[in-house]
Amino acid sequence: GENVEQHPSTLSVQEGDSAVIKCTYSDSASNYFPWYKQELGKRPQLIIDIRSNVGEKKDQRIAVTLNKTAKHFSLHITETQPEDSAVYFCAAKKADDYKLSFGAGTTVTVRA
């Protein structure tokens, strides 16, 4: 099955700085890569996703890049704010598969 590795496991940044989280996947057949944000005690919520036919996608302060050759994708958060503090999960899905394979998560702390 698909194996998704996520780094770093924890990330502390100063408010206003950028945060970058990286994920690698094992199966070249994966074609869908969502990112979920989970605030403490709450449900995971999709914040951005990218399909394999696109190299980069941006939505305001967040962006995701995909390198299919290297089989890795990254989440970039610019101008971080305290409300960006949360656990972020990357995931990957193969075209013929029924499920998402999640990374282990990154706990992001934005210091005021």
Added chain:
Amino acid sequence: DSGVTQTPKHLITATGQRVTLRCSPRSGDLSVYWYQQSLDQGLQFLIQYYNGEERAKGNILERFSAQQFPDLHSELNLSSLELGDSALYFCASSEYTSGRVGEQFFGPGTRLTVL
């Protein structure tokens, strides 16, 4: 609010007992997924149903079982509970099954505590 509902919110029980967690997907979603999230752990996929049929199995223990009913709600049954089963159990739903991609919408979760 994602539109996915889960009951109960909290459940406290003893080792060896059996519990049932319930999930109602978003209106129109045919796929239901169950995940387990232990303390400081990621999301472990358990099982997926699509329109009443089991479609994928993950790291689900034999003591656990699930089903999806004709009205599309799903139940996750956990039996012979052990201390290590204490976790947050999430249900998610999506419009799609394999071959297509789309967002999975997560419910608020059921926090299970086994004493």
